[in-house]
Amino acid sequence: MGLFGKKKKKKKDNNVAIMMENVTKSYSKGVPALDGISVTVKKGEFVFIVGDSGSGKSTFIKLLMRELKPTKGRVVVQGEDLGAMKNRKIPKFRRNIGIVFQDFRLLNDRNVYENVAFAQRIVQAPAKDMKKNVTNALTVVGLAGKYKAKTSQLSGGEQQRVAVARALVNNPPILLADEPTGNLDPKNSWEIMQLLDKINRERKTTILVVTHNREIVNAMKKRVITIRKGIVISDEEEGGYIDED
Amino acid sequence: MRISTFFYTLRQGFVNIFRNKWFSLASIATISSCLFLFGLFYTVIVNFQYMLRTAEGEIxxxxxxxxxxxxxxxxxxxxxxxxxxxxxxxxxxxxxxxxxxxxxxxxxxxxxxxxxxxxxxxxxxxxxxxxxxxxxxxxxxxxxxxxxxxxxxxSEITATSLTGMNAIVAYVSLGIILILLLVSIFLINNTVIIGISVRQQEIEIMSAIGATNFFVRSPFVIEGILIGLIGSVIPLAAIYFLYINVVDYVGVQFPALNVLLQFLPVKDVFDLLLPLTFGIGAGIGFLGSFVTVRKHLRVYAKG
CATH class of the missing domain: 3.30.70.3040 (Alpha-Beta Plaits)
Known part of the structure; x- marks a missing residue:
């Protein structure tokens, strides 16, 4: 407490995108999914989050998205303390994070353009900016020429590119990819990772990739955070995939 | 809200109706039936009251x-x-x-x-x-x-019996109408629940991207209101034509009854029936869908 009883605000580090401080998340009466982990990701970093099934990766993502609140500790994303955040502020906060899912989650009744524009509509982007932003995002992922195509006419790799464009179009400072190559063949997997790397370098977007893909993790020489049984067992710059045994 | 967002939401409301067209049709049919019965009761009541007033005027x-x-x-x-x-x-x-x-x-x-x-x-x-x-x-x-x-x-008996009959008709009609309206709300509720389950993935994406509760819920509420409004048009048209024909038929076929059965002009019936039916249709559509989205559509997890 300060001199006049005011709560002293913790000084914000403007260079930090994500900070987890002694975070524990327990579900009812079970073993904690995350057990006192501390992780800091700087703005503009590219980080792999690696771990086996049940390691706590999903909980990690849900905490970052504020789908869950930590049982203990603090989760701060882009300067916002998510544990203290009111429900009504969640939508605006989530606009800081572009998300890419393993199963693409595209709207199959709409074409490529509409899928990407969907994210713009949600943030109520002005109509005049929408076309420009969608075209730019599709250009970045190399699908500008296929904007009229139905998503069902695209290959798996192309569908994931549309998902990346949708995550990018609102220009979020953080992009979170949850097993983005899980449904792709090695060639397409590699292309998607190259695309994410390009976005990180050119746009300075902070990128977190949750993955099982050992080859990619080992080849890309990025920071690797390994979670096992709810604990960070390794956090290495230019790290590699650590096997369970 | 931006104008473009308003139209987008409106369009999504229409899209929802077409996406679950069979359930939408079932809801529209039920609301139409309920409102048709409502309109029928209303028409009978206002005419009955008109006849009572006419009879009262003779006492x-x-x-x-x-x-x-x-x-x-x-x-x-x-x-x-x-x-x-x-x-x-x-x-x-x-x-x-x-x-x-x-x-x-x-x-x-x-x-x-x-x-x-x-x-x-x-x-x-x-x-x-x-x-x-x-x-x-x-x-x-x-x-x-x-x-x-x-x-x-x-004549004390005539006065009390007319007043009593008037009240009985009004209470019975009110009871039946209330039951019908509750049935309609229940059906809209079901249609919207199905709509939500069909669009579950879309709702999850919206939630992850940062859509507000209002943005996610509005198309469903609009869907409910549209179903209510569409469901109002059909019974209104049916009652209009039915009324004109029944009045004509009775007038021509039973001229002896003309002294007893004095019908209100169709315009007088529809002066209130029209806004009332649209209001009730839109109202039950709104209520049914609003309650459902409040209950079943939580955009934010509780954590």
Whole structure:
């Protein structure tokens, strides 16, 4: 407490995108999914989050998205303390994070353009900016020429590119990819990772990739955070995939 | 809200209807049936009430004046009666008038040759028509308290039975209509739940990207309102044509009933039925979908 009883605000580090401080998340009466982990990701970093099934990766993502609140500790994303955040502020906060899912989650009744524009509509982007932003995002992922195509006419790799464009179009400072190559063949997997790397370098977007893909993790020489049984067992710059045994 | 967002939300409301077209059709059909029955009851009630009013208008209270009342006193009483709020009209009936009307019918046109004196002499009266038959007893009590009135004739049974019938019809109709409306709300509820489950993935994506509760929920509420409005048009059209034809048919086929069955003009029925049906349709659509999205569509997890 300060001199006049005011709560002293913790000084914000403007260079930090994500900070987890002694975070524990327990579900009812079970073993904690995350057990006192501390992780800091700087703005503009590219980080792999690696771990086996049940390691706590999903909980990690849900905490970052504020789908869950930590049982203990603090989760701060882009300067916002998510544990203290009111429900009504969640939508605006989530606009800081572009998300890419393993199963693409595209709207199959709409074409490529509409899928990407969907994210713009949600943030109520002005109509005049929408076309420009969608075209730019599709250009970045190399699908500008296929904007009229139905998503069902695209290959798996192309569908994931549309998902990346949708995550990018609102220009979020953080992009979170949850097993983005899980449904792709090695060639397409590699292309998607190259695309994410390009976005990180050119746009300075902070990128977190949750993955099982050992080859990619080992080849890309990025920071690797390994979670096992709810604990960070390794956090290495230019790290590699650590096997369970 | 931006205009483009408003139109997008509206469009999504329409898209929802077409996406679950069979469930939407089922909801529209149910609402149409409910509103059709509502319209039917309403039409019957307003016509019944109109007929009752007409019948009530025929019921009179006769107040006989004291035999020795002077012309001035009789006029004064007439003035006092006409000034009463519940009185629509009060006609003075003189003893000569009564005799002149009664005698030819009951004795014969040559009654003056038989009777030289008026047996109804000094039986002057006021025939009183009421605005509201329910006020009859109040008026009768007041009339009886006047010193210049010797006797009051009225039909108590007719007045109470008409009033009672009116109330029974109104209560029964209200009960049936309420049940129908609840059924409609339940059905809209089901349609919207199905709509939500069909669009579960889209809702999850919206939530992850940062859509507000309002943005996610609005299309479903609009869907409900649209279903309600579409469901209102069909019964209104059906009742309109049905009403015109029934009135024509009764008029042509049963001319004898024309005295008893006096129907309201179609315009008078629809003056209130039209906004009422659209209002109820949109209202149950809104209520059904709003309650459902509040209950089943939580955009934010509780954590």
């Amino acid at each position: 009179t209270v006769t107040a006989f004046l004291r035999e020795d009342a002077t012309d001035e006193e009789m006029e004064q009483v007439g003035e006092m009666i006409r000034n009463r709020a519940e009185v629509a009209r009060a006609d003075f009936i003189s003893d000569e008038q009564v005799w002149a009307e009664w005698a030819p019918e009951n004795i014969g046109e040559d009654y003056m040759d038989i009777y030289t004196e008026n047996p109804f002499e000094n039986m002057n009266s006021y025939e009183i028509y009421m605005k509201d038959i329910e006020q009859q007893q109040t008026l009768v009590d007041w009339l009886k308290s006047l010193p210049d009135i010797s006797e009051v004739h009225y």
